[in-house]
Amino acid sequence: MKYLRALHDRITAIGFAGAALSVGVITVSFWYEVVARYFLAAPTVWAYAVASYALCPMIFLAMPEMTRRGAQIVIDYLLDTLPLKYRRPIGWTVTLATALVCLMGAWITGAETWRQYLQGIETVLAFAVPKWWVSIFVPYGLLSSAIYFFRRLIEAPPVARTDEAVA
Amino acid sequence: MTWWMLLSGALALLLFLMALGVPLFAAFLVMNVTGVLVLFGPAGFGLFANSIYTTATTSVLAAVPLFIAMGEIMFRSGTMEVLFDSLDRLVGRFRGRQYVVCILLSAILGALSGAAMAVAGLLGRSLFPAMRARGYDTQFSAGTVLAGASLDPIIPPSVLAILVATIADVSTGKMLIAGIIPGLVLTGMFLVYVVIRVYFEPSLAPDIAVDGAQEKGSRFAAGMKMLPSAFVFFMVMGLIILGIATPTEAAATGVLGALLLAAFYGRLSVKLVTEAMFTAATVGSLLLVIMCSAVMFSQILTVTGAARELGQVVVALNLAPALMLFMMMAVPFILFMFLDQIALMLVLVPIYQPIIRIYSFDDIWFWTLFLIVATVGGLTPPFGYVLFALKSAAPDVPLQVIYRASWPFVWIIVAGMALFAIFPGLITFLPNLTSSR
Numbered sequence: 001m002k003y004l005r006a007l008h009d010r011i012t013a014i015g016f017a018g019a020a021l022s023v024g025v026i027t028v029s030f031w032y033e034v035v036a037r038y039f040l041a042a043p044t045v046w047a048y049a050v051a052s053y054a055l056c057p058m059i060f061l062a063m064p065e066m067t068r069r070g071a072q073i074v075i076d077y078l079l080d081t082l083p084l085k086y087r088r089p090i091g092w093t094v095t096l097a098t099a100l101v102c103l104m105g106a107w108i109t110g111a112e113t114w115r116q117y118l119q120g121i122e123t124v125l126a127f128a129v130p131k132w133w134v135s136i137f138v139p140y141g142l143l144s145s146a147i148y149f150f151r152r153l154i155e156a157p158p159v160a161r162t163d164e165a166v167a
Numbered sequence: 168m169t170w171w172m173l174l175s176g177a178l179a180l181l182l183f184l185m186a187l188g189v190p191l192f193a194a195f196l197v198m199n200v201t202g203v204l205v206l207f208g209p210a211g212f213g214l215f216a217n218s219i220y221t222t223a224t225t226s227v228l229a230a231v232p233l234f235i236a237m238g239e240i241m242f243r244s245g246t247m248e249v250l251f252d253s254l255d256r257l258v259g260r261f262r263g264r265q266y267v268v269c270i271l272l273s274a275i276l277g278a279l280s281g282a283a284m285a286v287a288g289l290l291g292r293s294l295f296p297a298m299r300a301r302g303y304d305t306q307f308s309a310g311t312v313l314a315g316a317s318l319d320p321i322i323p324p325s326v327l328a329i330l331v332a333t334i335a336d337v338s339t340g341k342m343l344i345a346g347i348i349p350g351l352v353l354t355g356m357f358l359v360y361v362v363i364r365v366y367f368e369p370s371l372a373p374d375i376a377v378d379g380a381q382e383k384g385s386r387f388a389a390g391m392k393m394l395p396s397a398f399v400f401f402m403v404m405g406l407i408i409l410g411i412a413t414p415t416e417a418a419a420t421g422v423l424g425a426l427l428l429a430a431f432y433g434r435l436s437v438k439l440v441t442e443a444m445f446t447a448a449t450v451g452s453l454l455l456v457i458m459c460s461a462v463m464f465s466q467i468l469t470v471t472g473a474a475r476e477l478g479q480v481v482v483a484l485n486l487a488p489a490l491m492l493f494m495m496m497a498v499p500f501i502l503f504m505f506l507d508q509i510a511l512m513l514v515l516v517p518i519y520q521p522i523i524r525i526y527s528f529d530d531i532w533f534w535t536l537f538l539i540v541a542t543v544g545g546l547t548p549p550f551g552y553v554l555f556a557l558k559s560a561a562p563d564v565p566l567q568v569i570y571r572a573s574w575p576f577v578w579i580i581v582a583g584m585a586l587f588a589i590f591p592g593l594i595t596f597l598p599n600l601t602s603s604r
Contacts, residue, residue, distance in 0.1 A: 030419030062452035112216035
């Protein structure tokens with residue numbers, strides 16, 4: 001289990017580096033487009049497409065890392081006003097619900113990506129690539145986040161342990 | 168099921184999930200998956216998946232991480248220290264001068280980055296403690312930091328403006344340009360207020376003799392030192408206004424400008440670039456994953472006919488345009504006090520779109536006013552993000568003091584909005600001059 005957790009974290013870290021790299025790809029694509037259009041009078045057909053495609057992995061490769069850090073945006077002030085004995089089970093239930101929602105989202109988007117792969121669907125931009133090359137990052141981000149939410153459930157049970165309660 | 172039952176049911180579900188502490192992206196996912204299931208059954212899941220894909224590959228949204236990267240490079244390159252020293256010299260010696268420096272510095276930082284929280288945190292850690300140490304009033308100093316930071320989403324480049332323009336489907340370039348004059352007018356209003364307050368209440372600021380201001384170098388030299396930062400602003404807004412670059416391209420050229428500036432100040436390094444890219448991916452992902460999850464909501468509104476029916480109800484109300492505008496701004500003004508800016512924008516924009524068409528409000532004018540209301544939302548107690556950013560930067564200052572500090576500036580912004588509503592040209596003049604996309 002410990003090995004699997006470490007592997008999951010490692011994949012997430014690599015994915016996060018990929019997200020940062022995607023920002024670089026977007027930046028350089030647009031630089032090239034501006035130079036090509038205004039200095040070389042030869043606009044590219046690929047710069048906008050590449051930037052668009054790179055945005056998807058930027059969002060969804062970084063998503064699991066955000067979930068691991070517990071950084072996803074939450075409005076938690078109502079929950080924070082509750083006593084700990086209520087807050088903990090509610091928080092646990094919310095985490096479970098979020099994990100299931102992410103899992104369902106991963107299943108829906110994964111099924112669509114699979115369909116795109118089977119039918120050989122391509123993107124509609126001028127610089128076309130198989131659509132699943134881009135869309136596959138969506139189910140990855142949601143699935144990996146779902147796993148983090150499930151991990152959080154195991155690591156923080158809904159009821160305080162005896163030693164915590166005494167403390 | 169009638170349209171209003173669907174609409175109110177969806178909103179109630181969303182609010183309930185948010186109140187429970189469900190992450191915003193997941194709350195939108197639940198609402199939209201439920202909506203798709205109710206309306207289309209599992210056959211609609213493809214629509215849902217494609218809605219996420221389409222949003223995640225919208226090239227205009229690439230400007231969001233790029234503007235964040237640009238701001239990050241600027242903050243880490245030592246630009247702020249140079250700007251502060253130059254402004255400190257340029258402003259001159261008079262009672263309450265640090266309040267003026269604070270607001271001017273914030274306005275300039277707003278032109279170099281697009282996130283109010285970042286600027287509030289930055290000033291809260293640097294200028295705010297220095298002002299208190301010099302004997303400036305804590306509450307009023309906090310107010311000027313908050314007010315200054317609130318200018319950042321209005322003065323371009325602005326991440327919030329990009330998001331509003333994308334959701335509302337209006338020209339991103341015009342939306343960015345539209346913020347220039349309101350940002351400058353609000354800066355002027357803040358400055359007038361600060362100077363008048365200090366004039367009538369001298370105890371708010373220390374005597375000039377103990378202010379610690381030093382006359383270092385000439386004013387001309389101080390002004391010249393600010394020119395490199397102006398270059399970055401030109402690389403973004405100049406290129407948009409001149410029609411050379413689209414907003415997204417301009418965001419990338421802004422990153423280039425920021426990198427050149429970092430090299431100019433001798434701070435350019437692989438570490439700086441890497442950290443900026445990681446920060447851009449972090450903040451960009453957090454914001455855009457919510458958008459990806461939520462965009463389906465506007466499609467559901469259209470499919471159910473809720474948007475059309477709501478429009479008919481509004482027509483039947485037959486309200487005067489001014490009253491309708493007031494209501495359309497008052498609702499988010501109150502809701503932004505309690506709800507996340509992005510989440511509320513994603514819900515309200517598709518509801519507002521048909522009403523704007525019915526009343527023939529100018530798109531850019533209306534959404535700029537809306538952007539300003541969203542900005543105020545970060546400043547209004549009890550849950551404004553900017554307030555918490557300052558609190559985390561200055562933990563010894565009680566939250567009550569920060570709350571009290573923000574209100575005068577909130578009302579100044581509201582007064583500014585009334586001005587922009589009465590004189591729409593203040594917003595529409597510059598966008599109408601350009602051919603920006």
